Amino acid sequence: MTTEALLRTLREELTDGGLRASLLVRDLGTGEEIGIDPDVPLPSASLVKVPLALATADRIRRGELDGAQAVEVAPGRITTAGPTGLSRFRHPARVALDDLLYLSTCVSDGRAADALFDLTPPDAVTARLRAWNLTGITVRHRTEELTETPQERLEPGQAHLAHALAIGASTAGRGHRVPQLDTSRANTGTARAWADLLEAMWLPSAVPSGTAARVRELMRHNLIRHRLAPDFSSDATVWSSKTGTLLNLRHEAGVVEHLDGQRFAVVVLTESLVPAGVQPGAEALMGQAARALRDHLRRRARVAVHGFPGGPDPAPKEDRSTP
Numbered sequence: 001m002t003t004e005a006l007l008r009t010l011r012e013e014l015t016d017g018g019l020r021a022s023l024l025v026r027d028l029g030t031g032e033e034i035g036i037d038p039d040v041p042l043p044s045a046s047l048v049k050v051p052l053a054l055a056t057a058d059r060i061r062r063g064e065l066d067g068a069q070a071v072e073v074a075p076g077r078i079t080t081a082g083p084t085g086l087s088r089f090r091h092p093a094r095v096a097l098d099d100l101l102y103l104s105t106c107v108s109d110g111r112a113a114d115a116l117f118d119l120t121p122p123d124a125v126t127a128r129l130r131a132w133n134l135t136g137i138t139v140r141h142r143t144e145e146l147t148e149t150p151q152e153r154l155e156p157g158q159a160h161l162a163h164a165l166a167i168g169a170s171t172a173g174r175g176h177r178v179p180q181l182d183t184s185r186a187n188t189g190t191a192r193a194w195a196d197l198l199e200a201m202w203l204p205s206a207v208p209s210g211t212a213a214r215v216r217e218l219m220r221h222n223l224i225r226h227r228l229a230p231d232f233s234s235d236a237t238v239w240s241s242k243t244g245t246l247l248n249l250r251h252e253a254g255v256v257e258h259l260d261g262q263r264f265a266v267v268v269l270t271e272s273l274v275p276a277g278v279q280p281g282a283e284a285l286m287g288q289a290a291r292a293l294r295d296h297l298r299r300r301a302r303v304a305v306h307g308f309p310g311g312p313d314p315a316p317k318e319d320r321s322t323p
Contacts, residue, residue, distance in 0.1 A: 007036060010272065017285040018274040023190040023295040027256070027301065028202055029130055034190060034192040034293050039175065042269045043186040045244030046108045047194065047251055048139055053105045053218060054201075055120050060097070065119060067098035073115050085109030104299040105218040105242065108294040110143040119140045122187070129197075132206040136193020145180055146246055164275040166247040180246060191267040194253040198265040202255055216240060219254065228268065229285035231257040232294075243267075248272040250282060256294065264297065268292050318322050 001009070014021045014036075022042060024035035059065045061063060075089045085107045086093065095103070095112070097119075103112035117125075122139040129137055176182040189197075199205070201212040225233070227250065229316035231241040241254025253267040268286045272279060 001296075003034060003186060003296065006292065007034075011036060014270075014285065014289060017273055017282060018279075019282055019285060020271045020273060021286070021289065022191045022267075022269040023115060023290060023293060024265075024267045025290060025297060026195045026199065026265040027297050028199055028265055029261070029303065032297060033195070034297055034299070035052045035228055038191040038195075038267075040269075041183045041188045041190050042181060042251070042271070043181050043246060043249060044137070044139075044189050045187075045246035045249050046110075046113075046143065047242055047244035047253055048143065048187040049108065049113050049190065050197065050215065050219070050242050050253070051125050051129055051139055052113060052116055053095060053101055053215045054207065054211060055125040056097075056101055056116050057214040058128065058208060058323050059120060061208060061214075067096065067101075069096055070094045071100060073100075073111060073117050086115075086172075088109035102216075102221075104220060105215070106223055107220050108224060108243065110147060113143040119145045121139065123153045124201040132200060132289055134197055134200060136192070136196060137187075137189035139187050140185065141187060150241070156248050159277040166249075167271075167275060178247070181249070189268050194267045194269075195265045198267070199252060199260050201264060202265070216255075222254075227283050228252045228254065228266065228290055229290075230284075230308065248275075250279075250286065252286070262301065264294050266294060 022035075022037045022040045024033055024038040026033035037170075038184055052135050056065065060067045071094065073086055073089075073093050073095055085103045086095070086109050089111070095115070099116055100112045103109040125139040126137075129135075129139075162181055166178060174183040179185050200207045201216055217292075219242055220238065222241055222243070224243045227243055228241060229239050232254070236259045238257040239254060240257075241252055244251035248271055249269075250272065251269045253265075255263055255265050257263045266292050270282070270286055272282055273284070
C-alpha cells in the first residue's frame with residue numbers, strides 16, 4: 001500500500017471510530033517519519049509528567065536537589081482522576097524525591113507530580129526544555145488542575161455529560177470553555193514536539209545523557225499498558241512510554257526498540273467525539289493505527305536495504321498476539 005493510501009485508510013478508520021487524531025511515527029535511525037496532522041497543538045494531560053521528570057532528574061544530576069531527600073506529602077483529594085499512588089492516601093506521607101519521580105512517571109500519580117512541581121514549578125520546567133532547544137511543548141500548570149474539570153463535579157453515572165461538554169465547547173482557534181482543554185491556558189504540545197522530545201532522550205542531544213537515561217528507565221517501567229503497549233510489546237521489542245488522559249483526550253508517547261537495532265518514536269494524541277468515559281475500542285484503534293505507521297516505515301527501511309519489502313529480519317519475529 002502506498003503512503004497516501006495508508007494515511008487515507010487510517011484517517012477513515014479513526015473517524016469511523018469516533019477519534020480525531022494527531023499521530024507521528026519517526027525512525028530514530030534514519031529520521032524518516034510518517035504521520036497524520038502532527039502539528040496540531042493539544043492539551044498534554046499527564047504527558048506533562050515526562051518533561052517534569054526530565055527537569056527534576058537534571059536538577060538531581062546537577063546537585064541542586066537530593067534524590068534521597070524526604071518530602072512531606074499531604075493526602076490528596078480522592079478523585080476518579082487519581083486512582084493510584086499518593087492520590088489515594090488518606091494520611092500524610094514522607095517520600096524520597098527519587099521515589100516521587102517513580103510514582104509520578106510510572107504510576108502517573110498526580111499528587112507525586114505536584115510535589116515535584118513544588119520544587120520545580122511549571123515555568124522552570126518550560127525554561128529547561130527551551131535550554132535544550134525543545135520548543136514545541138509548554139508547561140503552564142500543575143497536575144492538580146487536571147482533577148478540577150466538570151467530570152469531578154458529577155456523579156460517576158453522569159460522566160457522559162462532562163464528555164459531551166468537552167466535545168462540544170471548543171472554538172475554531174482551539175480555545176475551550178473548560179480551561180484544561182484550552183490550548184492558550186493548558187499544558188500543550190504537538191505530536192511532532194513530543195517526538196522531538198523522545199528523540200532528544202534516545203539520541204545524543206542537548207539533554208544530558210544521565211538525565212535522559214534516568215527518565216528512559218522510568219518510562220520503560222510504566223505500569224499503564226492498556227493503550228499502545230499491546231501493539232508494541234513483545235519478546236523482540238522494548239516499549240517505553242507515558243500515557244495521558246483527560247476527559248475526551250487519550251494520548252500516549254513512547255519509543256519501541258527492536259532487537260535488530262531499529263528504534264521508533266511513536267506519538268498518538270487523540271480527541272474522542274463519543275461522549276463516554278470508557279472506550280476500549282478507541283484505545284485499541286489508537287494502537288492499531290500507530291502500529292500500521294510503524295510497520296510501513298519498517299517495510300520502507302527493508303526496501304532501502306534489500307531492494308524488496310520482504311528482506312530478512314535479523315531479529316526474531318514479533319509475537320503479534322495481544323498480551
